[in-house]
Amino acid sequence: MVEEFQGLHHRHLFVLLFRLWFFTMDRIPRMRLKLLLVFAASCFAAALADTDPQDAAALLSLKAQWQGTPPSWEASDPCGAPWDGVNCSNSRITFLKLSSMNLIGTIDGIGSLVQLKVLDLSSNPNLTGPIPRSIGELINLETLILTGCDFKGSIPAEIGNLGKLTLLALNDNHLSGSIPASLGRLSNLRTLDLAYNELTGSIPISSGSEPGLDLLFAANDFILSNNQLSGSIPPQLFSSKMNLSHILFYANNFAGEIPETIGLVQSLKILRLDRNQLGGSVPGSLNNLSSILMLNLASNRLIGPIPDLGNMGDLCYLDLSNNSFDASLAPPWLTMMESLTTIIMENGDLEGAVPESLFNLPSIQTIKLRNNSFNGTLTLGRINTQLQLVDLENNHISKLMPENSYTNSIWLAGNPVCYSSDLRSCKTQIQEPAPYETSSRNCGRECKRGMMPNPESCACSYPYTGVLHFRAVFFSDLSNSTIFKSLEEELWRQLLLTPGFVSISRPEFDDCDHLDVQFRLFPSSGTSFTREEVIEIGFFLSNQNFEPPHEFGPYCFIMSDLYPFLLDPIGRRSLSPSIIIGIAVGCSVLIFILVGVGIYAIRQKKRAERATLQSRPFASWRNTSTKGSGPEPEIKGASCFLYEEIKKFTNNFSEGNIIGVGGFGQVYKGILPSGEIVAIKRAKNGVMQGGLEFKTEIELLSRVHHKNLVSLVGFCFDKGEQMLVYEFIANGTLTDCLSGKSKIQLDWHKRLQVSLDSATGLAYLHEHANPPIIHRDVKSANILLDEDLTAKVADLGLSKLVPNVAKVHISGQVKGTLGYLDPEYYTTQKLTEKIDVYSFGVVMMELITGKKPIERGKYLVRELQLAMDRSKELYGLEDLLDPAIKKEGALIGFEKFVDLALRCVEQTGVNRPSMRTIVMELENILLKAMDMNPATAISSFLESTSSDLHHGYNYPLSISGTESHTFSSSDVYTFSKTIEPK
Numbered sequence: 002m003v004e005e006f007q008g009l010h011h012r013h014l015f016v017l018l019f020r021l022w023f024f025t026m027d028r029i030p031r032m033r034l035k036l037l038l039v040f041a042a043s044c045f046a047a048a049l050a051d052t053d054p055q056d057a058a059a060l061l062s063l064k065a066q067w068q069g070t071p072p073s074w075e076a077s078d079p080c081g082a083p084w085d086g087v088n089c090s091n092s093r094i095t096f097l098k099l100s101s102m103n104l105i106g107t108i109d110g111i112g113s114l115v116q117l118k119v120l121d122l123s124s125n126p127n128l129t130g131p132i133p134r135s136i137g138e139l140i141n142l143e144t145l146i147l148t149g150c151d152f153k154g155s156i157p158a159e160i161g162n163l164g165k166l167t168l169l170a171l172n173d174n175h176l177s178g179s180i181p182a183s184l185g186r187l188s189n190l191r192t193l194d195l196a197y198n199e200l201t202g203s204i205p206i207s208s209g210s211e212p213g214l215d216l217l218f219a220a221n222d223f224i225l226s227n228n229q230l231s232g233s234i235p236p237q238l239f240s241s242k243m244n245l246s247h248i249l250f251y252a253n254n255f256a257g258e259i260p261e262t263i264g265l266v267q268s269l270k271i272l273r274l275d276r277n278q279l280g281g282s283v284p285g286s287l288n289n290l291s292s293i294l295m296l297n298l299a300s301n302r303l304i305g306p307i308p309d310l311g312n313m314g315d316l317c318y319l320d321l322s323n324n325s326f327d328a329s330l331a332p333p334w335l336t337m338m339e340s341l342t343t344i345i346m347e348n349g350d351l352e353g354a355v356p357e358s359l360f361n362l363p364s365i366q367t368i369k370l371r372n373n374s375f376n377g378t379l380t381l382g383r384i385n386t387q388l389q390l391v392d393l394e395n396n397h398i399s400k401l402m403p404e405n406s407y408t409n410s411i412w413l414a415g416n417p418v419c420y421s422s423d424l425r426s427c428k429t430q431i432q433e434p435a436p437y438e439t440s441s442r443n444c445g446r447e448c449k450r451g452m453m454p455n456p457e458s459c460a461c462s463y464p465y466t467g468v469l470h471f472r473a474v475f476f477s478d479l480s481n482s483t484i485f486k487s488l489e490e491e492l493w494r495q496l497l498l499t500p501g502f503v504s505i506s507r508p509e510f511d512d513c514d515h516l517d518v519q520f521r522l523f524p525s526s527g528t529s530f531t532r533e534e535v536i537e538i539g540f541f542l543s544n545q546n547f548e549p550p551h552e553f554g555p556y557c558f559i560m561s562d563l564y565p566f567l568l569d570p571i572g573r574r575s576l577s578p579s580i581i582i583g584i585a586v587g588c589s590v591l592i593f594i595l596v597g598v599g600i601y602a603i604r605q606k607k608r609a610e611r612a613t614l615q616s617r618p619f620a621s622w623r624n625t626s627t628k629g630s631g632p633e634p635e636i637k638g639a640s641c642f643l644y645e646e647i648k649k650f651t652n653n654f655s656e657g658n659i660i661g662v663g664g665f666g667q668v669y670k671g672i673l674p675s676g677e678i679v680a681i682k683r684a685k686n687g688v689m690q691g692g693l694e695f696k697t698e699i700e701l702l703s704r705v706h707h708k709n710l711v712s713l714v715g716f717c718f719d720k721g722e723q724m725l726v727y728e729f730i731a732n733g734t735l736t737d738c739l740s741g742k743s744k745i746q747l748d749w750h751k752r753l754q755v756s757l758d759s760a761t762g763l764a765y766l767h768e769h770a771n772p773p774i775i776h777r778d779v780k781s782a783n784i785l786l787d788e789d790l791t792a793k794v795a796d797l798g799l800s801k802l803v804p805n806v807a808k809v810h811i812s813g814q815v816k817g818t819l820g821y822l823d824p825e826y827y828t829t830q831k832l833t834e835k836i837d838v839y840s841f842g843v844v845m846m847e848l849i850t851g852k853k854p855i856e857r858g859k860y861l862v863r864e865l866q867l868a869m870d871r872s873k874e875l876y877g878l879e880d881l882l883d884p885a886i887k888k889e890g891a892l893i894g895f896e897k898f899v900d901l902a903l904r905c906v907e908q909t910g911v912n913r914p915s916m917r918t919i920v921m922e923l924e925n926i927l928l929k930a931m932d933m934n935p936a937t938a939i940s941s942f943l944e945s946t947s948s949d950l951h952h953g954y955n956y957p958l959s960i961s962g963t964e965s966h967t968f969s970s971s972d973v974y975t976f977s978k979t980i981e982p983k
């Protein structure tokens with residue numbers, strides 16, 4: 002019996018104890034009851050802990066080793082509190098993310114957190130000591146990021162046991178020793194980043210049963226740069242089975258020849274072998290790499306002819322400087338590279354004339370050919386305006402034709418042409434154009450020490466400062482604001498900051514040809530980021546979730562200044578030791594009593610039933626729903642499916658059945674035995690919630706039935722899976738309709754109808770669901786159209802069900818989708834139904850314009866507000882109108898519709914109409930539109946007058962299809978009828 006108890010999860014144990022408590026109440030004398038209650042209360046506080054005891058102990062021991070843990074770590078329960086940076090799933094700690102926390106100490110004992118999937122300790126420059134061998138026990142680990150710390154010693158071979166690992170980033174530490182061959186067993190690894198350490202030895206390759214890096218067939222990036230690796234680059238490392246995009250081996254001591262086999266890796270986009278001691282001639286097979294975008298072989302000892310790279314039609318950036326290639330004319334293929342932005346061939350032996358057509362390559366930005374032997378006349382014909390710099394210093398050029406043309410950026414010092422001339426090009430100090438820098442409009446405002454004005458609103462706050470360290474960029478013009486503005490935009494967009502709350506400064510190439518870009522992020526509200534936000538920013542960047550514009554290539558992220566955590570709460574303290582001891586003693590006593598009574602009581606119960614109860618919280622639901630009796634949870638109409646059943650419905654979760662993918666996992670189409678088609682949402686690992694929350698969610702969802710809401714057919718909580726089964730809606734999302742992806746055309750009437758339908762669904766959620774439900778993720782992608790084009794709102798409550806990492810990574814609280822987010826909610830985090838109203842207003846604007854809420858960096862809301870001119874016809878919005886409705890001519894009710902949409906997106910919630918008001922106004926608009934369209938109105942009218950005449954006339958408002966909303970024609974509409982459950 003006792004053994005059985007040990008096997009149970011402590012939370013389940015508690016449920017059991019709770020039941021026993023009531024069971025024993027009657028049997029215990031009243032006098033003792035009070036005493037027992039006191040024990041019970043204290044016991045509940047401590048024992049309802051959400052964290053598995055083993056994980057809690059492991060984390061506490063790490064905490065004891067560390068200085069600088071977040072203040073939230075003073076609470077008693079890591080999962081329950083929760084502690085900053087700790088995420089749990091079913092009471093087990095699965096994520097530990099502590100980027101940029103300024104932790105001090107070592108990580109011994111990390112191996113006890115055996116359920117960890119993600120470990121990010123990046124940018125903690127005072128985390129030190131060796132990486133413990135016990136790290137090899139974290140066999141569930143998928144992401145391991147120890148970038149930018151002070152770890153020393155060798156890389157433990159045990160890391161090779163982490164078979165699920167996809168990202169291994171140990172870069173920027175002080176690791177020494179050689180690369181363990183066991184890393185070759187990481188068959189799922191996509192990124193291996195060991196850059197900037199002190200690693201020695203050669204690259205391990207497999208032999209016999211010994212693994213090696215040549216077995217990493219899933220790998221996309223091999224990043225070994227800036228170490229002291231030596232030996233030759235083994236030919237066995239490369240094969241046609243490899244899927245590498247990026248090989249970054251630069252700045253090591255590799256010797257020998259470039260292996261011929263590298264030409265087999267057809268997927269290769271970036272090859273950097275520069276800054277080694279590679280010799281011999283370049284193998285001809287290199288020219289097979291036709292997808293390559295960036296090639297850098299500079300600063301080696303390469304000999305023989307300059308390689309023919311004529312097949313690399315997409316090549317953007319080429320550096321062959323500082324080698325010992327044979328003297329030759331400029332290679333003819335060079336002038337045919339349409340994508341080349343950058344040619345660097347310094348310190349070589351190129352001779353003859355500089356080809357004139359080089360200056361007119363379509364993408365060219367930089368040509369660096371100093372210290373070669375070009376001679377004769379330099380003829381400048383047509384020059385591409387993007388060309389920023391031509392460095393031809395120290396060649397043998399004797400004449401410039403035409404003289405004084407384009408002299409600003411042509412450097413000719415050290416050529417014979419300069420001996421007797423004072424051309425501007427001959428001055429040694431010609432300035433390069435200034436690199437891009439975010440303009441902070443003259444804010445005229447001084448900020449307190451440490452604070453800075455953000456470039457968008459000039460408000461003072463403490464910025465988060467870091468450096469993005471781009472390892473192989475495809476461009477070289479650092480003055481081009483288009484490129485850097487797009488980087489800024491991607492930063493605020495992907496990090497969910499307020500538009501423009503990012504500044505960039507000092508982009509510059511370092512001496513390893515890295516482009517370092519310093520950036521500052523400004524908090525959207527208040528003066529400071531919270532710890533949770535800092536953790537998420539650090540994780541987002543070091544986990545490589547951030548995708549910079551494509552020409553920036555692979556990067557790594559280093560935090561530059563420690564963040565001043567001013568918002569750390571002061572008051573949160575743990576319970577004093579004496580109270581804890583008191584609780585512990587109390588608990589022991591109580592548990593002892595209860596267990597004693599319990600053992601006696603439970604003997605009477607059937608074992609099987611109990612086992613089911615503990616292992617499957619939904620078992621009773623299934624029983625009751627099949628038997629159709631019992632008082633257990635209210636889940637009207639939603640069935641509980643077993644994993645095996647769902648598997649059958651979806652044809653074994655076959656790829657062909659996938660109809661959608663999102664942050665939460667995949668959506669499958671399925672067919673129930675009844676023939677009903679359903680959509681099944683399957684949560685992937687990492688986004689699942691605890692059983693209890695899932696249960697609450699289902700109870701909530703299953704109570705909601707309305708014809709403008711997608712209804713829940715059932716769910717599955719079995720075999721560690723969480724799935725929701727919805728009715729299948731045939732015509733897809735409103736987004737697809739508006740973008741033309743789904744071939745369904747919506748005319749103005751239908752758009753009015755769609756907005757009315759979805760508003761009705763939302764009004765039902767706000768006013769008639771019990772308890773009221775705030776959707777929190779209203780967007781056109783969550784509005785589905787059935788075969789009659791009736792709109793149904795989908796995904797209710799899912800924002801709560803799915804802690805979508807991508808969507809909510811800045812704040813644990815704010816949920817929703819960028820572009821639809823209510824700015825007030827974003828700043829106050831106060832949840833009211835007006836956040837749905839805001840998002841709905843954005844959807845209305847999509848219906849008008851056919852545009853996405855954010856398109857090319859422009860906010861639809863703002864664009865519309867700016868373009869508004871009420872004195873003009875169609876409010877002057879003609880240019881913004883969706884062409885599909887523009888051609889219709891008269892859009893009756895358009896202005897009213899726009900007015901309503903604008904009220905929905907008012908800054909403050911109280912100024913926005915309620916969903917009920919919106920429904921009424923939309924009805925009005927639709928009615929008017931129909932009145933003035935006699936054909937539709939009259940025929941509909943005739944169809945309906947024969948039936949159900951109640952308060953005057955009933956107008957069927959559905960334009961197409963059989964189902965109709967009915968309401969009275971009087972001026973005061975009561976819509977409770979339409980928004981009542983079916």
Ligand SMILES: *[C@@H]1O[C@H](CO)[C@@H](O)[C@H](O)[C@H]1NC(C)=O
Binds near residue numbers: 105127
């Ligand atoms: C943390 O590391 C920095 C340099 O990386 C060092 O200057 C500082 O003294 C360290 N602080 C502590 C408390 O060890």
Ligand SMILES: *[C@@H]1O[C@H](CO)[C@@H](O)[C@H](O)[C@H]1NC(C)=O
Binds near residue numbers: 352353376377378
């Ligand atoms: C340029 O150099 C080449 C080879 O060194 C030589 O043959 C040629 O005559 C030179 N041309 C001029 C115009 O000096």
Ligand SMILES: *[C@@H]1O[C@H](CO)[C@@H](O)[C@H](O)[C@H]1NC(C)=O
Binds near residue numbers: 386387482483484
């Ligand atoms: C800046 O870069 C963009 C995109 O690469 C390009 O289209 C534009 O012409 C460049 N602008 C200048 C002034 O070179």
